[in-house]
Amino acid sequence: MRITPIALGDPPLLNAAGLHAPYCLRTVVELLTDDGLTGLAEVPGSAAINTKLEAAREIVVGRDPLNWHALRSVVRAHFGREAAAARGDKPWDQRALVQVESALDVACLDLAGRAFNVPVATLLGGIVRERVPYSAYLFYKYEGAGGDWCFGLDPNARGWAAARQQPALDPAGIVAQAHAMVKEFGFQSIKLKGGCFEPAEEVAAIKALREAFGPDVPLRFDPNALWSVETSIKWGLKIEGVLEYLEDPCRGQESMAACRRALKTPLATNMCTTSFDDLPGSVRSGSEDIILTDHHFWGGLRASMELAAHCRTFDRGVSMHSNNHAGISLAAMTHLGAAMPNLTYALDTHYPWQWEEIIVGGRVKFEGGCVTLPKGPGLGVELDRAALARAHENFRRCALTERNDEVEMQKKVPGWKFAATRW
Ligand code: GKR
Ligand code: MG
Numbered sequence: 001m002r003i004t005p006i007a008l009g010d011p012p013l014l015n016a017a018g019l020h021a022p023y024c025l026r027t028v029v030e031l032l033t034d035d036g037l038t039g040l041a042e043v044p045g046s047a048a049i050n051t052k053l054e055a056a057r058e059i060v061v062g063r064d065p066l067n068w069h070a071l072r073s074v075v076r077a078h079f080g081r082e083a084a085a086a087r088g089d090k091p092w093d094q095r096a097l098v099q100v101e102s103a104l105d106v107a108c109l110d111l112a113g114r115a116f117n118v119p120v121a122t123l124l125g126g127i128v129r130e131r132v133p134y135s136a137y138l139f140y141k142y143e144g145a146g147g148d149w150c151f152g153l154d155p156n157a158r159g160w161a162a163a164r165q166q167p168a169l170d171p172a173g174i175v176a177q178a179h180a181m182v183k184e185f186g187f188q189s190i191k192l193k194g195g196c197f198e199p200a201e202e203v204a205a206i207k208a209l210r211e212a213f214g215p216d217v218p219l220r221f222d223p224n225a226l227w228s229v230e231t232s233i234k235w236g237l238k239i240e241g242v243l244e245y246l247e248d249p250c251r252g253q254e255s256m257a258a259c260r261r262a263l264k265t266p267l268a269t270n271m272c273t274t275s276f277d278d279l280p281g282s283v284r285s286g287s288e289d290i291i292l293t294d295h296h297f298w299g300g301l302r303a304s305m306e307l308a309a310h311c312r313t314f315d316r317g318v319s320m321h322s323n324n325h326a327g328i329s330l331a332a333m334t335h336l337g338a339a340m341p342n343l344t345y346a347l348d349t350h351y352p353w354q355w356e357e358i359i360v361g362g363r364v365k366f367e368g369g370c371v372t373l374p375k376g377p378g379l380g381v382e383l384d385r386a387a388l389a390r391a392h393e394n395f396r397r398c399a400l401t402e403r404n405d406e407v408e409m410q411k412k413v414p415g416w417k418f419a420a421t422r423w
Contacts, residue, residue, distance in 0.1 A: 009147020105300025
């Protein structure tokens with residue numbers, strides 16, 4: 001079992017918890033078998049996750065990668081339970097143990113696919129779509145592209161690479177960003193990350209997007225639970241009929257349920273229903289219409305398929321959440337998108353915001369907003385060792401040990417504080 005922490009350049013993107021650092025952290029996990037196969041996985045990187053992955057090594061090595069249930073129960077017996085509340089109140093999920101399960105699940109599936117010469121999507125039940133649609137993911141941002149460019153701009157950048165380093169702090173900036181991203185990747189749906197400015201400003205940006213792209217381009221908006229129930233209803237009513245879904249306007253299942261009773265717009269979540277322990281509360285309260293799966297946070301691709309069955313039973317839609325990621329995660333997300341019959345929304349991805357890659361062949365191509373299921377067995381991707389070494393060197397040099405958007409924001413706005421409910 002090899003564990004390699006990496007850092008990839010990331011622009012100064014704003015969100016409810018502050019600002020992205022110049023690098024985002026990921027960790028690459030490789031499982032090597034005694035007959036020479038290597039299974040890959042990629043998870044969010046942090047000292048807490050890496051420590052747990054290291055601690056898992058002694059119980060993983062020597063196990064059968066084809067017996068997932070046995071491996072998962074050994075992991076659970078070793079580490080104990082991780083409470084749903086360990087998710088925390090930030091936009092991203094801060095649990096660590098679930099990442100160990102996710103990494104092992106994906107790497108074991110990659111191994112099985114390679115051993116039997118079939119794609120991971122086949123092992124998840126079969127391919128229902130070869131071309132998996134993704135959504136544009138817009139962010140308010142400061143000027144800059146992140147990474148090595150964090151203290152300056154690349155004057156030679158063209159197209160999306162040039163647009164990516166532009167600031168976007170008002171509706172015109174957001175619309176310009178959307179045009180550049182859609183032109184480059186062909187996305188057919190658009191999401192705006194909110195929770196950064198007063199609701200009136202962000203709602204104006206949504207209306208500007210609607211004006212610019214028309215009613216046929218589905219729009220999503222995600223204030224990451226920074227609004228009170230009253231604010232959610234007040235502003236939600238002003239954009240009734242405009243959104244495909246409104247994501248986590250307010251915090252917690254009961255608040256989401258109250259908001260849902262008042263609005264016709266479907267509500268989606270990656271904040272109030274994020275684990276199997278949360279499902280009974282979701283059904284009882286009726287907190288959302290759509291659950292955003294993310295194999296990193298639900299404990300792997302097979303766990304996401306289990307979630308999909310729950311969603312089918314309880315009449316929930318399924319869409320997909322994303323954090324910053326590289327090509328191994330993109331391949332895993334695409335296999336899940338290819339195999340899940342009821343994943344009928346375009347998937348979220350942060351992929352356009354990065355420019356580096358750690359897989360052979362470099363950056364993955366999007367056509368018409370879609371990623372075509374990779375050819376080849378397993379996940380269908382191979383590690384580019386030289387690129388992995390560079391990304392690991394970035395990790396060593398940037399000296400980040402966890403994601404802390406509040407600290408990054410304080411570098412720009414001294415004294416800035418995260419608030420669980422701001423408006
Ligand atoms: O990367 O800033 C970000 C996002 O806000 C991310 O942390 C969230 O987890 O993409 C996310 C979401 O809530 O949909
Ligand atoms: Mg969200």
